[in-house]
Amino acid sequence: MSVLIAIPARYASTRYPGKPLVTLNGPDGAKTLIQRSWEAARAVKGVDRVVVATDDDRIKTHAEGFGAEVVMTSPSCQNGTERCAEVAGKLPGFEMVVNLQGDAPLTPAWFVEDLIAGLRADSQADIATPVLRCDGRAVSGFLADRRAGRVGGTTAVFGAGGRALYFSKEVIPYTGKTYADDDPTPVFHHVGVYAYRPRALRAYPSWPIGPLEVLEGLEQLRFLEQGRNVLCVEVDAKGRQFWELNNPEDVPRIEAMMAEMGAR
Template sequence: MLLVIPARGGSTRLPMKPLRSIAGISLLHRTIGLARRAVALLDDASLVVATDDAAIAAHAGAIGCDAIMTDAAISSGSGRALAAALTIAQRPDIVVNLQGDAPFQSPLAVSAVIAALARGDADVATPVVRLDWPALDALRRHKQDTPFSGTTCVRAADGRGLWFSKQILPAMRDEAGLRAEPVSPVWRHIGLYAYRLTALEAFEAAPQTELERLEGLEQLRLLELGLTIETVEVAPARFDISGIDTEADIVRAEALIAEHGDPLDDR
């Protein structure tokens, strides 16, 4: 299997985002550190950075991680992961897209989604965390400043992903009554996908859908293609931050590191 970190330079909200520093360590370095811990838990897995920028490739090399240059016209992280996979002589059956802006998740989430694909017949597997009420309240406060940071998931009882949104779903008609329960009905999506290679090829062969464009979520294309996404429940990471999309996310991440310690020190 192949773990790919897509790392493009052209982010509109945070240009050259992979090279941005968080508490003195680049975002890409942090994501590579996470990926290395995940690879150590797996059999026969390799790791590569897929980028469209020579400076990012050079930075990955300086950290000791292989990098593959991919076409700048590729519009999604999943497409970049496929481009990297297709450069390998022995094509991997499973490709893991470890999104480069989510370096604070648990390495165990990677092995969990791979195990889900191995035991079932889903096309894609991705992790989710069920939010307790304080975590949901924190997500709501965060979205007041950065409404498109953080993704929620609506899932069936068997774990099949039904929908993903930048809105907080589902809406709750009687939230006051629901708060008697220890956890909310809201699931936050973690930015990580394990694909069967055939599913990844189908994704890239299809055009972007309108719903995908509106939400800015590539997994909606998979659902509209009729592919199945298994959502795998995982425990929250040491501190819960959905991803690094804005300057405010960097400030928040640095504050959490100062309060709780740096997950990269666990390596």
Template sequence: MSASQETKKVIGVIPARFGSQRLPGKPLLPIKGKPLIQHTWENARKAKNLSALIIATDDERIKKAAEEFGALVVMTPEECPTGSDRIAWVSKHTPLFHDAEIIVNIQGDEPDINPAVIEDCVDALIEHPDASLATAVVKIHSREEAESLSVVKCVRDAHGYALYFSRALIPHSKNGCYCPDTDYFKHIGIYAYKKPFLDLYPYLPKTPLQLSEDLEQLRVLETGHKIITILTEHDSLGIDTEQDLRRKVERTT
């Protein structure tokens, strides 16, 4: 890590809601005797370039559980529409964040997040001054995953900047079919923001592509901001359904 990187104040935030539509109470669901969000927190806190790590929630049950395993918790309003909006609220209203330069959004439902992915996203954002945020992608190795609407895909330019994100199969061949010779990339839901952009984010209008795909990162691209991506080998299983939870429990036990 360079000297310039060492001076950056970087704060990780894990946003957590109790009211998941597909899996209610998801952050507190037990995996090997610990709530799901504790697994995420324990892995994230191993990232060497985080100055601090907090959990942002609007639910007292999550707050109580998180404080019991040692996490720093900030309570947020219920009306924050997205994880990014929740983190932006924390950044604006919490003194700890006022001199932060980079803030990392770490998905609470990805208990297998590798700390190296957090570190690499932060480094990429520092190394690309024209980017407003950084995120991660991993190569897709199966047709099933490439064609799944629950897997968000990303296409990138030659320098690693994101061109587009979609639930559809992208890039899309001219015959409309999966092509085994094409590189497909899965988006991993982690974002490292430069603080000035995060402060601006809640004021950006929702955009047509964001609403069509239901992907908040498209608001960033549609409003002319750049997203740099890092290609990682560390995939992360998001827990969105009962089936995902069973798979995680089976792999852990």
């Protein structure tokens, strides 16, 4: 099964303009967010092609400068999934399209490899996405963000067979408990990566934006509001920390994680 990874990168982010070009300092020096995300994508085994998808010439010039292939997409794309759908239309023939969002440089290669395997094994799923069981430290970070009025990570709840029930920027399910840093919890962090079957991806831009997608600002809810099967694939962090860059305040947090892990 041929696999394409597209990395959506938008300069005009409402919450964090210019985010793809922000510099992250790690053990390997200073690199931009988009370069680190591209390197994370290139580390995934079994992928046939990796492209950066953007509508901004600044990102295009920078990405080509470090060796990335760039596909220019329309500025009218509402989110990364719509941008990936446009890429899939320009680069047809792949049996699976993976959206590795450009704000997740800490994504381990095995998260994506497990995701691809999960979608391959479930013929009824239209889309698959990874979830990571939170420890107490991660849940505390989510709750601290919410108390500070920041949009932090997204959580997921799912039922039998890993079928997604809901995704939220709130911490769900509610537990009412306090956990030690290393305690496992029943809260799952949604990892911002998606693997789509082309038929579902092609249909996505034509579907109306539903009320839940509007309220939460989460693109994957459009699939659920259309009654599509979304598979949650539980992945194992294997001792590594994971966090997306959602706000300027996340930069030192991610840099600290990179320093602790000695990872890019």
